[in-house]
Amino acid sequence: MFTITELSTGRINRIVTEALAFANGKTAKIEGEVFCSNLFFEDSTRTKTSFDIAERKLGLQVVPFDASNSSVNKGESLYDTVKTIESLGVNLVVIRDKKDRYFDELKNIKIPIINGGDGTGNHPSQCMLDLMTIYQEFGKFEGLKVGIVGDVKHSRVANSNSEALRRLGAKVYFSGPEQWFDEGALINGTYLSVDELIAEVDVLMLLRIQHERHDAKMSFSASEYHRKYGLTKEREKAMKKDAIIMHPAPINRGVEIDTDLVECERSRVFKQMQNGVFARMAILKEALEKEGYTFK
Amino acid sequence: MFTITELSTGRINRIVTEALAFANGKTAKIEGEVFCSNLFFEDSTRTKTSFDIAERKLGLQVVPFDASNSSVNKGESLYDTVKTIESLGVNLVVIRDKKDRYFDELKNIKIPIINGGDGTGNHPSQCMLDLMTIYQEFGKFEGLKVGIVGDVKHSRVANSNSEALRRLGAKVYFSGPEQWFDEGALINGTYLSVDELIAEVDVLMLLRIQHERHDAKMSFSASEYHRKYGLTKEREKAMKKDAIIMHPAPINRGVEIDTDLVECERSRVFKQMQNGVFARMAILKEALEKEGYTFK
Amino acid sequence: MFTITELSTGRINRIVTEALAFANGKTAKIEGEVFCSNLFFEDSTRTKTSFDIAERKLGLQVVPFDASNSSVNKGESLYDTVKTIESLGVNLVVIRDKKDRYFDELKNIKIPIINGGDGTGNHPSQCMLDLMTIYQEFGKFEGLKVGIVGDVKHSRVANSNSEALRRLGAKVYFSGPEQWFDEGALINGTYLSVDELIAEVDVLMLLRIQHERHDAKMSFSASEYHRKYGLTKEREKAMKKDAIIMHPAPINRGVEIDTDLVECERSRVFKQMQNGVFARMAILKEALEKEGYTFK
Numbered sequence: 001m002f003t004i005t006e007l008s009t010g011r012i013n014r015i016v017t018e019a020l021a022f023a024n025g026k027t028a029k030i031e032g033e034v035f036c037s038n039l040f041f042e043d044s045t046r047t048k049t050s051f052d053i054a055e056r057k058l059g060l061q062v063v064p065f066d067a068s069n070s071s072v073n074k075g076e077s078l079y080d081t082v083k084t085i086e087s088l089g090v091n092l093v094v095i096r097d098k099k100d101r102y103f104d105e106l107k108n109i110k111i112p113i114i115n116g117g118d119g120t121g122n123h124p125s126q127c128m129l130d131l132m133t134i135y136q137e138f139g140k141f142e143g144l145k146v147g148i149v150g151d152v153k154h155s156r157v158a159n160s161n162s163e164a165l166r167r168l169g170a171k172v173y174f175s176g177p178e179q180w181f182d183e184g185a186l187i188n189g190t191y192l193s194v195d196e197l198i199a200e201v202d203v204l205m206l207l208r209i210q211h212e213r214h215d216a217k218m219s220f221s222a223s224e225y226h227r228k229y230g231l232t233k234e235r236e237k238a239m240k241k242d243a244i245i246m247h248p249a250p251i252n253r254g255v256e257i258d259t260d261l262v263e264c265e266r267s268r269v270f271k272q273m274q275n276g277v278f279a280r281m282a283i284l285k286e287a288l289e290k291e292g293y294t295f296k
Numbered sequence: 297m298f299t300i301t302e303l304s305t306g307r308i309n310r311i312v313t314e315a316l317a318f319a320n321g322k323t324a325k326i327e328g329e330v331f332c333s334n335l336f337f338e339d340s341t342r343t344k345t346s347f348d349i350a351e352r353k354l355g356l357q358v359v360p361f362d363a364s365n366s367s368v369n370k371g372e373s374l375y376d377t378v379k380t381i382e383s384l385g386v387n388l389v390v391i392r393d394k395k396d397r398y399f400d401e402l403k404n405i406k407i408p409i410i411n412g413g414d415g416t417g418n419h420p421s422q423c424m425l426d427l428m429t430i431y432q433e434f435g436k437f438e439g440l441k442v443g444i445v446g447d448v449k450h451s452r453v454a455n456s457n458s459e460a461l462r463r464l465g466a467k468v469y470f471s472g473p474e475q476w477f478d479e480g481a482l483i484n485g486t487y488l489s490v491d492e493l494i495a496e497v498d499v500l501m502l503l504r505i506q507h508e509r510h511d512a513k514m515s516f517s518a519s520e521y522h523r524k525y526g527l528t529k530e531r532e533k534a535m536k537k538d539a540i541i542m543h544p545a546p547i548n549r550g551v552e553i554d555t556d557l558v559e560c561e562r563s564r565v566f567k568q569m570q571n572g573v574f575a576r577m578a579i580l581k582e583a584l585e586k587e588g589y590t591f592k
Numbered sequence: 593m594f595t596i597t598e599l600s601t602g603r604i605n606r607i608v609t610e611a612l613a614f615a616n617g618k619t620a621k622i623e624g625e626v627f628c629s630n631l632f633f634e635d636s637t638r639t640k641t642s643f644d645i646a647e648r649k650l651g652l653q654v655v656p657f658d659a660s661n662s663s664v665n666k667g668e669s670l671y672d673t674v675k676t677i678e679s680l681g682v683n684l685v686v687i688r689d690k691k692d693r694y695f696d697e698l699k700n701i702k703i704p705i706i707n708g709g710d711g712t713g714n715h716p717s718q719c720m721l722d723l724m725t726i727y728q729e730f731g732k733f734e735g736l737k738v739g740i741v742g743d744v745k746h747s748r749v750a751n752s753n754s755e756a757l758r759r760l761g762a763k764v765y766f767s768g769p770e771q772w773f774d775e776g777a778l779i780n781g782t783y784l785s786v787d788e789l790i791a792e793v794d795v796l797m798l799l800r801i802q803h804e805r806h807d808a809k810m811s812f813s814a815s816e817y818h819r820k821y822g823l824t825k826e827r828e829k830a831m832k833k834d835a836i837i838m839h840p841a842p843i844n845r846g847v848e849i850d851t852d853l854v855e856c857e858r859s860r861v862f863k864q865m866q867n868g869v870f871a872r873m874a875i876l877k878e879a880l881e882k883e884g885y886t887f888k
Contacts, residue, residue, distance in 0.1 A: 035645060045367040045377060049359060050384055053331060056357055061648055063641060064360060064656060071637040076842040080854075081637060084841065087865035088642055108855075249380065250372040263404075273383035341663040341673060345655060346680055349627060352653055360656060545676065546668040558672075559700075569679035 001283060002103045002115045003122040004160045009167055012131065015282045019132045022278035028285055028295040029059035036092040036284075037063040037085055040116065041072070044096060046249060046273060047116050047125070051094045054280035058288075058295070063090055079105050086111050092287060112287040120154045126248055127160035129279035131168070133272050134203055137244055142169035147197040148189070149229060150207030150256060153180045157248045158207055162188035173197045176207075176229050177220070194228070198235050206231060206247045206256040222255045231257040236264070244268050297579060298399045298411045299418045300456045305463055308427065314578035315428045319571060324581055324591040325355035332388040332580075333359040333381055336412065337368070340392060342545060342569060343412050343421070347390045350576035354584075354591070359386055375401050382407050388583060408583040416450045422544055423456035425575035427464070429568050430499055433540055438465035443493040444485070445471045445525060446503025446552060449478060453544045454503055458484035469493045472503070472525050473516070490524070494531050502527060502543045502552040518551045527553040532560070540564050593875060594695045594707045595714045596752045601759055604723065610874035611724045615867060620877055620887040621651035628684040628876075629655040629677055632708060633664070636688060638841060638865060639708050639717070643686045646872035650880075650887070655682055671697050678703050684879060704879040712746045718840055719752035721871035723760070725864050726795055729836055734761035739789040740781070741821060742799030742848060745772045749840045750799055754780035765789045768799070768821050769812070786820070790827050798823060798839045798848045814847045823849040828856070836860050 001007070007015075022028075036055050040048045055062050065085070072081060078097065085093055092112045095102065100119035117123045131141070138144055146165050152158040152174050162172045165188075172189030174181065175197045198204060209225065226232065231245065236258070239245075245257070245267045253259040262269060285295060297303070303311075318324075332351050336344045351358050361381070368377060374393065381389060388408045391398065396415035413419045427437070434440055442461050448454040448470050458468045461484075468485030470477065471493045494500060505521065522528065527541065532554070535541075541553070541563045549555040558565060581591060593599070599607075614620075628647050632640045647654050657677070664673060670689065677685060684704045687694065692711035709715045723733070730736055738757050744750040744766050754764045757780075764781030766773065767789045790796060801817065818824065823837065828850070831837075837849070837859045845851040854861060877887060 033649070035648070037641075040365070043365050043367060043370060045361075045372070046380055046384070048365075049333075049361065049381065052359055053384055053386070056331070056359070057329070063644055063648070065637075065641065066362070066365075066658070068365065069632070069635050069640075069658075069660065071635060071842040074635060074842050075844065076637070077845070080841070080843060080845075083862060084638055084865055085641065087862040088638070088645055089866065089869055090645070250367040250370050250376060252371065253373070253376075270379060270383040273380055274385065277385055336661070339661050339663060339666060341657075341668070342676055342680070344661075345629075345657065345677065348655055349680055349682070352627070352655070353625070362658070362661075364661065546663040546666050546672060548667065549669070549672075566675060566679040569676055570681065573681055 001124050004124050004127055004164045012164060015128055015286060016132050016135055018282035019128060019279040022281045023275060031294045031296055034060050034293060035063050035090045036060045037065045037090045038094045039065050040096045041067045042096050042098050050276040051116060051280050054277050054284055058281055058284055078102060082106055082109050112291060114283060114287060117156055121156050121159060123156040123160050125280050125283055126157050127164050128283060129272055129276040130161055130246060131164060132275050132279050133268050144170040144203060145201045146170050146203040146205060147173045147201035148205045149175045149194060151180045151210060152176060154210055155207045173201060199238050202243050204243060204245050208248060209252055209255055226255050230255060231261060233258050236261055246272060297420050300420050300423055300460045308460060311424055311578045311582060312428050312431055315424060315575040318574035318577045327590045327592055330356050330589060331359050331386045332356045333361045333386045334390045335361050336392045337363045338392050338394050346572040347412060347576050350573050350580055354577055354580055374398060378402055378405050408587060410579060410583060413452055417452050417455060419452040419456050421576050421579055422453050423460050424579060425568055425572040426457055426542060427460060428571050428575050429564050440466040440499060441497045442466050442499040442501060443469040443497035444501045445490060447476045447506060448472060449476045450506055451503045469497060495534050498539050500539060500541050504544060505548055505551055522551050526551060527557060529554050532557055542568060593716050596716050596719055596756045604756060607720055607874045607878060608724050608727055611720060611871040614870035614873045623886045623888055626652050626885060627655050627682045628652045629657045629682045630686045631657050632688045633659045634688050634690050642868040643708060643872050646869050646876055650873055650876055670694060674698055674701050704883060706875060706879060709748055713748050713751060715748040715752050717872050717875055718749050719756050720875060721864055721868040722753055722838060723756060724867050724871050725860050736762040736795060737793045738762050738795040739765045739793035740797045741767045741786060743772045743802060744768060746802055747799045765793060791830050794835050796835060796837050800840060801844055801847055818847050822847060823853060825850050828853055838864060
């Protein structure tokens with residue numbers, strides 16, 4: 001699974017349903033000895049550990065891979081590295097890489113590849129866990145109003161989520177600094193001011209300020225961002241009665257969101273992480289079943 | 297378990313007794329699927345690997361965590377990192393951090409946290425293995441004379457051990473460069489010259505020169521330290537007949553101790569490491585049983 | 593297992609035979625709880641992951657060890673690190689180190705040590721997988737002509753393989769830049785020009801240009817190396833009908849070999865990696881059986 005675009009709505013619904021079943025206590029253990037490996041060429045706590053735990057819960061053997069000590073340091077290409085891992089007998093890999101659509105180079109790899117995030121492009125497993133979290137809350141997507149605030153242009157979360165939500169019948173709104181919007185970024189939703197957006201939506205998705213992806217210095221400080229676009233205590237009070245707050249994390253406390261709101265009643269931030277393991281179990285199981293593996 | 301201070305003498309005795317049972321061949325496997333993770337934000341071979349093996353011997357699933365590739369690099373706080381690990385379904389964590397009393401920030405974490413060492417503060421699992429090693433040798437603590445030589449002020453081993461030993465009825469002596477002593481450091485024992493101390497004690501605990509914790513350049517060289525405060529071949533001959541040598545390691549050979557004495561008959565240096573796995577099994581088992589987990 | 597020199601031809605044949613059995617589907621699981629650890633003080637994807645998977649297939653518990661976060665950073669010696677790992681209850685270690693014959697310092701270690709590569713010296717597990725790959729193809733070693741091209745002087749692969757092949761009755765030829773040859777390097781074979789060698793051999797082993805081991809700047813560029821000594825499309829056409837291409841990898845595409853030939857019909861490059869897991873299973877099993885462990 002590489003992108004949301006390749007997934008039919010039916011398939012999205014099946015994965016979300018399976019993920020919800022895992023959240024409700026369903027278990028599944030793979031039959032036979034099956035090896036997987038998580039090839040993360042970019043820092044990550046949440047996504048890598050989440051996949052790791054999901055894999056262990058499914059009974060897979062997780063073969064460690066440390067990008068910083070690997071032959072990539074000797075100049076080996078991504079293709080040769082993944083082909084190596086495949087030749088060694090690993091049966092599935094999860095990959096995260098800084099490069100957009102890195103998977104286009106991997107067409108000759110026979111084992112399933114799960115995209116753990118590519119550059120500013122796609123992050124389908126995050127999307128599945130976000131959808132699952134929304135569905136848990138509202139029991140539907142149709143007609144929901146979802147606001148995404150922040151660096152929409154550089155965010156793979158915004159890319160994946162806005163497309164999926166629009167296709168599932170939700171209405172998507174964006175907000176944030178205007179310099180982070182352009183034609184392409186708005187394809188799946190409408191731009192609103194932060195305060196208009198916050199008063200309107202059922203789901204408020206805050207994006208992380210990704211300092212590491214901004215080439216030029218930002219034209220505003222962290223506290224200025226918070227004041228202009230962040231979820232302040234005042235703005236939270238303007239939210240609709242049952243509206244929820246989401247954030248893919250890691251959070252910059254006091255920037256995207258007031259630190260006291262991170263664990264407030266509306267916040268689903270840590271619920272999202274919890275769901276991430278179940279969403280990844282569903283994604284992994286689907287990929288493995290397609291290869292003929294069975295679970296008990 | 298964070299500090300020795302919080303442990304009653306009864307509880308210390310129970311843990312040491314259980315550790316000795318593991319050393320004598322007792323086994324215990326946890327029931328059900330239980331995940332743990334070792335979050336080490338400071339270099340360590342011994343302690344991290346020792347916990348890792350102890351966890352596996354108890355039947356836990358060890359989820360890898362690499363601080364250097366984690367979101368801590370994106371500025372995430374310790375609390376948010378641990379809260380994340382908890383949300384992902386990890387059932388127990390062991391933490392080592394450079395910061396004294398890092399655990400004070402972690403009050404809202406619900407899963408058990410085992411302290412694998414905090415700054416210059418506490419190192420309770422090292423203390424348990426040291427107590428266990430002493431008990432194996434002498435069958436008691438009451439009345440024993442224990443000398444601790446080195447950088448008492450910056451050593452979490454000295455802090456934890458001197459407190460525990462005093463409370464268990466041993467008499468503690470300190471020695472080493474005077475600049476490393478102050479009022480606080482001597483609360484649990486008495487200062488002696490190195491040669492007086494060595495002639496007096498049943499247990500000689502040498503501390504590691506922690507170059508990495510000394511801000512200013514030391515006022516003496518390694519060979520000067522060895523001559524003035526180290527365990528030379530001559531000093532070893534002045535030790536009491538059944539006295540033993542301990543060192544938390546890693547050893548600076550030729551500094552704290554003559555290289556030929558590291559594996560001499562009196563040395564328990566590698567015995568301590570062996571015991572470390574059993575002491576950590578006892579600590580982990582106690583923490584998990586308190587949460588309702590059972591072992592077979 | 594440290595060097596090829598210490599292995600009798602009988603023992604080499606037994607290991608290769610066992611490795612071939614594993615490649616043909618034989619399985620073996622160790623009885624009891626046995627711990628191993630891979631101590632790699634030099635970058636590696638292939639060898640480390642290959643040992644890791646081999647260990648798991650044999651049912652061993654693999655204890656993670658990260659050299660870059662270990663106490664080696666605090667100046668601990670290799671001996672003390674390995675002695676520590678042994679004391680912690682690890683039952684077998686695989687070691688790779690930059691230093692030639694690092695294992696000479698480890699005579700007091702009681703647990704089996706498998707050499708995962710030492711400096712420019714030995715790489716016996718690579719040798720076993722190469723022998724196995726050749727045997728799979730030709731069913732014999734006697735009378736085969738094997739050409740090794742590249743930096744023979746700095747290559748532990750060339751060292752190990754040429755010795756073993758000569759002893760098994762194959763004829764070994766070398767080629768590559770003359771500055772990389774001296775008396776010692778040619779002890780097990782004869783120097784030929786690249787084009788003479790390619791027309792002559794049944795097995796063409798290309799060595800990696802090890803930029804990281806060359807102190808002085810190379811006197812030729814990558815493309816110059818390719819033109820003078822590399823396997824170009826033209827040279828490949830001059831190979832004998834059933835001759836095969838081998839490379840220990842990681843490959844510098846377009847240097848040692850034209851990028852289009854890496855996965856050509858004659859190439860056994862990824863087959864070698866696949867065989868690596870089976871060869872290592874055979875090596876580990878032999879070492880553990882010698883210690884009295886049993887497999888089912």
